[in-house]
Amino acid sequence: MKKKQESSLWKSITNKASEVRENLGKEVSKASKSISEQASEAAKKKASEMEEVISNKASDVSKYFRETAKKSTLKKQQTNSEVWQETENNLEQEEIYHIFVGYQTANQGGTQKVTIKSGKSYNVRIRPNSTEGSTLRLQKCGLQGNDAFLVLHTFYNPELNLDRRINSLVIRASIYERSKTRCLEAYNRINSGLYTYDLAALNLLDFIVESSNIDSLIGLRYRIASENSRWVGINKGLEQVLDSGNLMEVEKHNLKGIYLYIKSGEPLPNLDKFRKLDAIILNSAIARDLKDQYLLASATSMALRIDMLIVNLIYSNPEIDNSKHRKYLSVYQQLREGAKVDNGIIKNLDSVIFQAEIPRICKIVYQLLRDRYFESDLKVNKNDFHTVFRKLKKAENFVKQMESSEKITNRFGNIAVQKGMLIEGVDDAVVSGGVGVLAGVKVLKGGEALMGAVGLVAIASTLEMSIKEKIKLGITEEGNFSGEVAYSGIMNAINQVSWVIGDGGERKLEQELDIFKRFKGNQNRKQILQELETKLYSSNP
Numbered sequence: 448m449k450k451k452q453e454s455s456l457w458k459s460i461t462n463k464a465s466e467v468r469e470n471l472g473k474e475v476s477k478a479s480k481s482i483s484e485q486a487s488e489a490a491k492k493k494a495s496e497m498e499e500v501i502s503n504k505a506s507d508v509s510k511y512f513r514e515t516a517k518k519s520t521l522k523k524q525q526t527n528s529e530v531w532q533e534t535e536n537n538l539e540q541e542e543i544y545h546i547f548v549g550y551q552t553a554n555q556g557g558t559q560k561v562t563i564k565s566g567k568s569y570n571v572r573i574r575p576n577s578t579e580g581s582t583l584r585l586q587k588c589g590l591q592g593n594d595a596f597l598v599l600h601t602f603y604n605p606e607l608n609l610d611r612r613i614n615s616l617v618i619r620a621s622i623y624e625r626s627k628t629r630c631l632e633a634y635n636r637i638n639s640g641l642y643t644y645d646l647a648a649l650n651l652l653d654f655i656v657e658s659s660n661i662d663s664l665i666g667l668r669y670r671i672a673s674e675n676s677r678w679v680g681i682n683k684g685l686e687q688v689l690d691s692g693n694l695m696e697v698e699k700h701n702l703k704g705i706y707l708y709i710k711s712g713e714p715l716p717n718l719d720k721f722r723k724l725d726a727i728i729l730n731s732a733i734a735r736d737l738k739d740q741y742l743l744a745s746a747t748s749m750a751l752r753i754d755m756l757i758v759n760l761i762y763s764n765p766e767i768d769n770s771k772h773r774k775y776l777s778v779y780q781q782l783r784e785g786a787k788v789d790n791g792i793i794k795n796l797d798s799v800i801f802q803a804e805i806p807r808i809c810k811i812v813y814q815l816l817r818d819r820y821f822e823s824d825l826k827v828n829k830n831d832f833h834t835v836f837r838k839l840k841k842a843e844n845f846v847k848q849m850e851s852s853e854k855i856t857n858r859f860g861n862i863a864v865q866k867g868m869l870i871e872g873v874d875d876a877v878v879s880g881g882v883g884v885l886a887g888v889k890v891l892k893g894g895e896a897l898m899g900a901v902g903l904v905a906i907a908s909t910l911e912m913s914i915k916e917k918i919k920l921g922i923t924e925e926g927n928f929s930g931e932v933a934y935s936g937i938m939n940a941i942n943q944v945s946w947v948i949g950d951g952g953e954r955k956l957e958q959e960l961d962i963f964k965r966f967k968g969n970q971n972r973k974q975i976l977q978e979l980e981t982k983l984y985s986s987n988p
Contacts, residue, residue: 542589544711545598545882547675549640553577553603563588563595564707566700577601579668600671600885602638609665610638613656620655621973622980629983630655637672642680646736649673651979658972671885678710678884681741684731685724692921702727709744712876712883714752718806721749723920726909729933730922739936744888746902746937753809754783754869754897757800759862764799775799776867782816783869785896793817801849805859808904810850814842815900821938832906832931839907869894895941902937906930 546561556575562568569585583597602609617630629648636643643649656669685706689699705720715721728741761767761775775796781788800813820838864870869891875881891898910930917923 542593542595543598543877544595544707545600545671545877545885547640547672547885548573548577548599548601548603550601550603550638552640553599553601561585561597562703562707563590564704564711565590566703566707568703571597573599577603579604598882600668600675600882602668602672607665609668612661612665613669616655616659616661617652621976622651626651626980626983637676640672640675640679642683643676644680646677646734647979647983649676651976651983654975654979658975670887671882674885674887677737677740680733681728681737682706684733684737685728688727688731688921690921691923693919694921709741709748710884711878712744712873712881712888713748713878714755714870715748718749718752718808721745721905722908722912725905726912726917727920727922729906729909730917730928732927735932735936738933739940740888742902742905742933742937743890743898743940744884745905746898747888747891749808749901749905750891750894750898751870751873753806753812753901754894755862755864756805756809756859757813758865758868760799760803760805761796762865764803766795766799780867780893782813783897784893785816785819785821787819801846802851807846807850810846811839811842811904812897812900814845815839815903816896818842820900820903821896832934835903835934836907836930839903869897890941898941899938902941903934906933906937909933 542564544561544563546559548559551557552559552573554576556573556577558570558572560568561571563585565588567588569588571583571585573583577599579599579601581599583599585595585597587594589595613634614631617627617634620627620630622630626648629645630652633643633645633648633652637649653673657666659666661669685703689702694702701720702724705715705717705724708715709724725742725745729738731738757779758776761779762772767775771792774792778788778790778792778796797817801810803810815838818838818841820835820842870876870878872892873881873889875883875886875889877883907930909928
């Protein structure tokens with residue numbers, strides 16, 4: 448056989464992996480410089496080691512996707528729609544979905560329910576001995592009647608015996624035998640593609656695996672399996688509420704479609720349905736940790752879309768001279784990351800934003816950034832929901848007074864990715880060759896304040912929804928949702944939590960480099976391990 452060419456999808460992933468390696472290298476370099484000024488020589492040495500670990504992982508991921516792409520084989524299968532498994536198609540511009548397949552199904556074959564962005568679901572037949580990175584084609588099932596493609600992920604691999612490697616890590620861990628049993632039970636569920644009810648055990652298992660010296664590619668596959676298990680739980684919550692509601696099938700499909708965009712880590716296609724979807728999941732019976740995870744992912748997708756609309760407005764508005772695009776963009780970028788801005792351009796930008804024909808939520812979020820909604824959090828060093836809620840209502844009233852009633856719209860056409868947009872740096876989004884939330888929900892670097900504002904709007908919208916509308920959606924558990932708890936959860940996730948003094952002396956948001964939390968010294972690792980194990984016995988499995 449002739450040597451097959453690599454799919455453009457995998458080439459795209461390879462390029463993205465190189466960018467990730469370069470960007471992470473820069474971040475770690477900056478962090479190392481900070482450590483050298485404040486910490487001991489041991490800390491500096493550890494930072495250097497971490498830089499090497501990250502670079503190696505990025506390189507391995509690139510190699511991994513190239514190899515798995517080559518291993519896929521052409522095979523036609525029959526379901527209630529035509530399904531093909533293949534590698535030679537140019538998938539870079541195609542409609543792609545990443546799904547996790549349980550060990551037994553990947554090994555012996557079977558069927559799996561798959562929902563796509565149209566909101567429709569299909570029972571897809573998985574062939575026996577399906578391997579990591581295999582692709583399936585759903586003929587004419589895409590949004591525009593086009594073919595859709597599934598990229599399969601699985602822990603099934605008879606050559607590597609991944610079960611033995613994970614089990615060995617758990618058995619060698621310095622935790623109680625009962626804790627080991629619960630971790631192994633959690634692993635069996637994620638390996639099978641099931642929801643893990645014992646989230647405390649799953650969190651402990653995550654730390655054991657990700658803080659070990661296990662091969663980075665196995666760690667990557669583990670992360671996908673672990674995150675998939677959580678999203679199976681979130682999806683169950685969504686389905687249960689929808690089954691109790693009085694929505695038409697087309698409305699259910701629309702909500703499920705929006706949910707798929709969020710799972711893909713992509714900008715929302717419209718800003719009409721997210722309010723209902725957020726209310727359904729935040730009022731569902733799923734665990735609080737899952738609600739926090741969903742809200743962060745939802746805020747990410749919404750923030751990406753709002754950011755695209757505002758940046759596109761700066762580039763296209765006739766009131767802004769071409770020579771000043773960069774200055775206006777710089778002012779907006781400072782706002783979205785939480786910096787204080789006070790110059791002549793900001794007032795001109797205000798006028799452009801409030802008089803533009805863009806969705807109202809864009810203007811409300813922008814005004815929240817202008818008001819520095821998080822300012823009270825800085826003063827009391829905690830998340831003060833009641834104060835920021837009042838700021839939100841103030842921003843809403845201000846926008847209503849400023850905007851023209853003739854320019855209120857929720858519609859927008861296709862927007863090209865342009866320089867300065869947050870989506871440029873989103874490597875895990877499916878549109879850029881990534882696996883979406885299956886790689887974990889990431890905070891948008893440089894958009895922390897923007898994400899917090901979007902999360903605040905979502906929480907407030909859920910709280911203010913009428914009882915009649917909730918009943919129609921299927922929401923029956925009144926009092927199950929706490930705005931204060933939800934706001935604290937998303938702000939802690941976004942900030943991690945870090946308020947620092949900026950170059951100009953002002954306080955602003957700055958995301959800590961998560962890698963430093965995961966790869967600390969042995970003493971800290973032991974302490975974190977003990978804290979996570981303690982949570983096994985302070986929460987219900």
